[in-house]
Amino acid sequence: EPEVTQTPSHQVTQMGQEVILRCVPISNHLYFYWYRQILGQKVEFLVSFYNNEISEKSEIFDDQFSVERPDGSNFTLKIRSTKLEDSAMYFCASSEGWEQPQHFGDGTRLSIL
């Protein structure tokens, strides 16, 4: 069964640095999403992306964040000037259509020191 893959599995970064989290959605999927989950808390929506543009974003997704689909397979989340509170698990998800279920990747654990 095809899967969403995320790299790296764990990223450790100094506060103030920039990080890029990478995702390879399932190949025939058209809708892409990023979520954040702080340890022990709920899954929080960050952004949805379709047709090379942001469809919707949450209040969390401020100017510090950006997403990009640099080629036909990757979908990236960039976090600039990282803060301690950015430490969390970041999940990428994709769906075949807007009406179709989302498939989640295994996540990237981001630790800001």
Add this chain to the structure above:
Amino acid sequence: GENVEQHPSTLSVQEGDSAVIKCTYSDSASNYFPWYKQELGKRPQLIIDIRSNVGEKKDQRIAVTLNKTAKHFSLHITETQPEDSAVYFCAARTGTYKYIFGTGTRLKVLA
């Protein structure tokens, strides 16, 4: 703003008993409601979903019910097994391209 409330936060049941988790959403334009099971350190996995034009859906031991008028939806697990122990999240897709998750229910099935 858009919100999904989920209860209870923890639930312990004896093996073989049923478990019920309830969610309430605020955005009346929400039209799709997935449920996810998340084991420790793992990805959320879709276990069942329901669309707003359906009142109930069942898949073996798992069922979901939706009351659009009251903006409630519930997950029902029958004949629970120890491997059902996990955190369960409900979610609602809003009228826009956004998903709002509930706060999660930690289910413990006692053998």
